[in-house]
Amino acid sequence: MSILPTLTRRAFVAVAGTVGAGAALGRPLAAAGTSDATPINPLVRQRADAQVFRHTDGFYYLTGSVPEYDRLVLRRSRTLAGLTTAPERVLWHHLANGPLSGFIWAPELHLVDGRWIMYFAAGPSGGGEDVFRIRTWAVACDGPDPMTGKWSLLGQFQAPWDSFNLDSTSFVHRGTRYFCWAQREPGIETNSNLYLAPLATPLTLARKPVRLSVPALDWEIRGYKVNEAPSFLARNGRVFISYSASATDARYCLGLLSANADADLMEAASWSKSPVPVFVTSEATGVYGPGHNSFTVDEAGRDVLIYHGRDYREISGDPLFDPNRHTRVQRLYYRPDGTPDFGIPVGNGPMPDRFSPLDDATVFLRHDGGSLLVGGGAVAGSQFRQIPGAAGTVSLAPIDLPDHRLCRAQDGAVSLLKPDGSRDFADRTSFRRVAGLADRGGASFAARGGGYLHHIGPRLVIGRVSGLASATFLVS
Numbered sequence: 213m214s215i216l217p218t219l220t221r222r223a224f225v226a227v228a229g230t231v232g233a234g235a236a237l238g239r240p241l242a243a244a245g246t247s248d249a250t251p252i253n254p255l256v257r258q259r260a261d262a263q264v265f266r267h268t269d270g271f272y273y274l275t276g277s278v279p280e281y282d283r284l285v286l287r288r289s290r291t292l293a294g295l296t297t298a299p300e301r302v303l304w305h306h307l308a309n310g311p312l313s314g315f316i317w318a319p320e321l322h323l324v325d326g327r328w329i330m331y332f333a334a335g336p337s338g339g340g341e342d343v344f345r346i347r348t349w350a351v352a353c354d355g356p357d358p359m360t361g362k363w364s365l366l367g368q369f370q371a372p373w374d375s376f377n378l379d380s381t382s383f384v385h386r387g388t389r390y391f392c393w394a395q396r397e398p399g400i401e402t403n404s405n406l407y408l409a410p411l412a413t414p415l416t417l418a419r420k421p422v423r424l425s426v427p428a429l430d431w432e433i434r435g436y437k438v439n440e441a442p443s444f445l446a447r448n449g450r451v452f453i454s455y456s457a458s459a460t461d462a463r464y465c466l467g468l469l470s471a472n473a474d475a476d477l478m479e480a481a482s483w484s485k486s487p488v489p490v491f492v493t494s495e496a497t498g499v500y501g502p503g504h505n506s507f508t509v510d511e512a513g514r515d516v517l518i519y520h521g522r523d524y525r526e527i528s529g530d531p532l533f534d535p536n537r538h539t540r541v542q543r544l545y546y547r548p549d550g551t552p553d554f555g556i557p558v559g560n561g562p563m564p565d566r567f568s569p570l571d572d573a574t575v576f577l578r579h580d581g582g583s584l585l586v587g588g589g590a591v592a593g594s595q596f597r598q599i600p601g602a603a604g605t606v607s608l609a610p611i612d613l614p615d616h617r618l619c620r621a622q623d624g625a626v627s628l629l630k631p632d633g634s635r636d637f638a639d640r641t642s643f644r645r646v647a648g649l650a651d652r653g654g655a656s657f658a659a660r661g662g663g664y665l666h667h668i669g670p671r672l673v674i675g676r677v678s679g680l681a682s683a684t685f686l687v688s
């Protein structure tokens with residue numbers, strides 16, 4: 213008697229990972245222009261599906277899937293950068309048998325009516341396709357400190373169908389606490405879709421959920437037909453739900469749903485889906501399969517994106533069992549219309565910055581391939597990493613041309629060149645980062661041999677400065 217396997221991510225399409233070795237995982241030095249507070253990517257190695265948030269107690273909390281998929285972990289730090297080495301506590305282990313004895317996936321920590329609750333997906337350990345009989349559960353803490361309290365099983369989420377469900381998140385909007393999760397819906401031939409509903413209790417819905425999204429676009433159905441890992445953000449009069457799509461290899465990417473913040477979130481028509489993915493693999497910066505994100509703010513209150521991604525494209529075997537989906541962090545910027553511009557994954561090394569001249573906040577230091585300028589446009593070409601040089605100097609490298617440096621030409625013009633190993637090149641690419649010349653915050657870059665980096669309209673030049681504001685760059 214053939215027992216048809218429950219339709220799961222692994223039964224829907226047989227996908228064999230291509231064979232290949234993972235790349236070496238170098239960790240560049242922290243750049244001189246960065247402080248201890250500058251996070252260095254990867255932020256936390258081998259923590260996939262990471263949730264990081266800054267609580268009102270001033271701490272950052274991080275949880276995520278561990279490669280063994282056997283336990284719930286939590287770490288906290290006063291700084292984002294500190295999460296890299298923060299001690300990690302095991303809150304709860306999967307059980308010896310039964311529906312919670314197998315995979316433990318994608319935990320999220322939430323403070324629900326004053327009680328710490330961690331939601332997670334779990335399955336049995338019976339072997340075969342049964343291990344993908346994944347359902348959503350929660351554990352709860354008995355006290356105010358999630359790092360020291362006692363955690364115990366609260367129960368199972370009462371989903372609308374008894375089917376594959378995972379990657380839940382919760383958020384409060386206009387006074388209502390919502391639950392958003394991924395689930396396979398009977399009658400819809402996908403691995404998982406996205407659903408939303410207000411909560412009546414931590415494990416029960418107050419009403420029938422609305423189906424927010426079904427994977428149907430080409431970039432959502434590569435390998436598997438997946439919409440999962442929703443994450444909520446409210447900014448600039450709109451609400452956004454980012455989500456992950458396709459197989460968990462290099463094809464994994466982020467999509468984005470958005471609605472007016474005053475709309476009825478339980479009306480499917482309130483939501484619109486980006487027709488293209490908003491965050492994808494970058495060969496230029498060496499990050500593959502970026503996804504399963506969360507949102508938080510840095511110590512200065514600026515929005516940051518947390519996500520996972522690998523350092524290499526080729527995976528041997530099932531991507532689900534490749535352990536190197538590391539937690540990564542980068543700043544999240546916005547377009548003039550208020551929508552988030554995710555840019556590209558910034559790659560390994562200190563988190564990069566953008567530099568906007570004090571006399572024109574609408575433009576940024578940027579490159580367009582070989583030349584440098586000051587102008588508007590996509591985030592990707594305007595993010596620069598400060599590479600440490602001799603005697604506390606720095607050189608500036610675009611994240612998507614990491615082997616190039618901002619270089620002063622003899623006539624004071626500025627270009628992007630690859631190092632040639634000469635002393636002269638080192639001199640022409642070395643700058644001292646000093647406090648903004650206009651004495652209104654920001655930074656200025658003093659060139660070796662005199663002069664400062666500054667702009668004249670869209671042109672970037674180095675030399676004597678006429679207006680201090682043109683040589684003062686606000687860092688974001």
Ligand code: AHR
Nearest residue numbers: 277317318378440441460
């Ligand atoms: O990382 C384990 C699971 O795989 C996560 O819950 C899901 O987002 C991903 O596809």
